[in-house]
Amino acid sequence: MLNKHNVTAVILAGGKGRRMDGKDKGLVELANRPLIEYVIDAIKPQVESIILNANRNQEQYSRYGYPVVSDALADYQGPLAGFICAMKSSTTSHIVTLPCDGPFLPADLVDRLISSLTDNNAEIAVAHDGDRMQPVYSLMPVTLSNSLGSFLDSGERKIDLWYSQHRVALADFSDCPETFRNINTAEQRDRLQNEGMLS
Numbered sequence: 174m175l176n177k178h179n180v181t182a183v184i185l186a187g188g189k190g191r192r193m194d195g196k197d198k199g200l201v202e203l204a205n206r207p208l209i210e211y212v213i214d215a216i217k218p219q220v221e222s223i224i225l226n227a228n229r230n231q232e233q234y235s236r237y238g239y240p241v242v243s244d245a246l247a248d249y250q251g252p253l254a255g256f257i258c259a260m261k262s263s264t265t266s267h268i269v270t271l272p273c274d275g276p277f278l279p280a281d282l283v284d285r286l287i288s289s290l291t292d293n294n295a296e297i298a299v300a301h302d303g304d305r306m307q308p309v310y311s312l313m314p315v316t317l318s319n320s321l322g323s324f325l326d327s328g329e330r331k332i333d334l335w336y337s338q339h340r341v342a343l344a345d346f347s348d349c350p351e352t353f354r355n356i357n358t359a360e361q362r363d364r365l366q367n368e369g370m371l372s
């Protein structure tokens with residue numbers, strides 16, 4: 174039975190931060206703490222291990238005590254570049270992917286993705302917020318690295334297109350869409366700080 178001990182969380186912090194003045198978003202502070210710390214704290218009890226995926230400031234990320242892996246594909250080719258390098262470095266059978274800029278993960282995120290994957294006999298479980306799919310919140314076996322490698326080698330980069338080649342189950346998170354609230358701009362960060370939602 175698939176359970177949390179078979180799962181490594183991959184925190185994707187490999188983006189360009191284009192809408193954040195080119196800042197490394199995982200290290201951008203929300204209420205005086207780097208965003209990645211919120212994600213690490215929320216996901217740690219839900220998985221066996223954690224991998225941080227970063228393309229800059231690797232030394233700062235390594236201070237958290239988890240392996241830091243960088244995309245093999247150069248020049249910020251998108252989240253799938255992070256997926257594949259994490260699949261190749263993971264020591265568990267499955268990975269769960271998460272963005273570094275979403276500080277509001279529910280305590281049962283991984284449980285729900287696991288149930289969705291198993292109940293539907295799917296290859297990939299992807300979160301759905303009731304309105305839309307949240308493609309960077311997903312659970313999959315590392316054996317899909319072959320499929321993803323071929324897809325990337327063919328020049329494709331779109332996550333939805335790769336998913337469409339597999340049996341995908343949509344995990345229902347329509348009861349907690351705020352889970353997927355993420356911070357892409359300095360304005361979004363400031364608004365959140367002012368809302369007083371943070372402890």
Ligand SMILES: Nc1nc2c(ncn2[C@@H]2O[C@H](COP(=O)(O)OP(=O)(O)O)[C@@H](O)[C@H]2O)c(=O)[nH]1
Nearest residue numbers: 185186187188249250251252254255272273274
């Ligand atoms: N490894 C890696 N991750 C990336 C890349 N581009 C974006 N990401 C990550 O993918 C996640 C989603 O990116 P983001 O720009 O926030 O997209 P949006 O919020 O869906 O519009 C973030 O955690 C980024 O760090 C990339 O080129 N490589």
Ligand SMILES: [Mg+2]
Nearest residue numbers: 274355356357
């Ligand atoms: Mg984002």
